[in-house]
Amino acid sequence: MKKNCNFIEKLREVGLRPTKQRVKMCEVLYNRVKTFHFTINDLVKMLSEEMNQKISLATVYNTVHAFEKKGYLKEISIDSHRSYFDTNTSVHHHFFDEDTNELIDCDESDIDKINIRKNIIGKKINSVEVLVRVASDNQNQK
């Protein structure tokens, strides 16, 4: 159990009241070594498992969207049926394993810098992200 004061501070900084529920969600999401990807469903499970106090579904949605808007979470959409949130909010690329439905972060060295030749007048580029879909290589089956 680490200090939640950090979360209380972080929440205050972006103008979110550090309520019990929000702090709890911060703990579940950010009190860990590595960032990770999850669906709303995953999160609801995590919360109900790792918790004494339950959080209503509406609050989970509200809070996730509040975090998203404030830049604490980032949405990664694979297709209309599979949408993930990412506690790694930096602009970064992903592998998506179509066998396991698992999202995997790339780091800087995994994909060379993307060079974009086209520019759209009056528009600036907000982000450039690559999705690499992979699946089991069954060429070695005779």
Place this chain on the structure above:
Amino acid sequence: MKKNCNFIEKLREVGLRPTKQRVKMCEVLYNRVKTFHFTINDLVKMLSEEMNQKISLATVYNTVHAFEKKGYLKEISIDSHRSYFDTNTSVHHHFFDEDTNELIDCDESDIDKINIRKNIIGKKINSVEVLVRVASDNQNQK
């Protein structure tokens, strides 16, 4: 009004019965010079406008998914609230205009070939696609 025989043939080729509804949807989707992007909602509107014969909503969904499975359509998901289908089924990159919610195709020359250094053991790469999010450049507002 061009020849629908093409569509009837195309449908047969992938094992889809060329029913009235499917042929009609082919017309609406493919009887044009350029490929385009649409939501289910867009498509339902297009069908009900450009048509004498109505198609039930369930059939629109079924047919879109049948086309998707057979490689006549491709899904492009921007976020959980915005999912598009693309009549351009090749692997290609997109710009997404966050002001207008418009998807724009890239062609080969717009983005340099993506170089991927990481490889995941036992997995092959199925596709590599880039999404470039753009928005109005308001730096020139004092």
Place this chain on the structure above:
DNA sequence: CAACAGTTTAGAATTATTATAATGTAGATT
């Protein structure tokens, strides 16, 4: 310790999508 604005909550409402089951139809068989 008020007072208030913002938050949570359960449950209802809405929306998007899929399932159901009756009816229709394309294409094959006589």
Place this chain on the structure above:
DNA sequence: AATCTACATTATAATAATTCTAAACTGTTG
């Protein structure tokens, strides 16, 4: 051309995901 059959379409119901509502609650300010 009539019949057959598997597949497709349809209206509608059912489901699932998300958002809304309005009452109760809580963090913050003074």
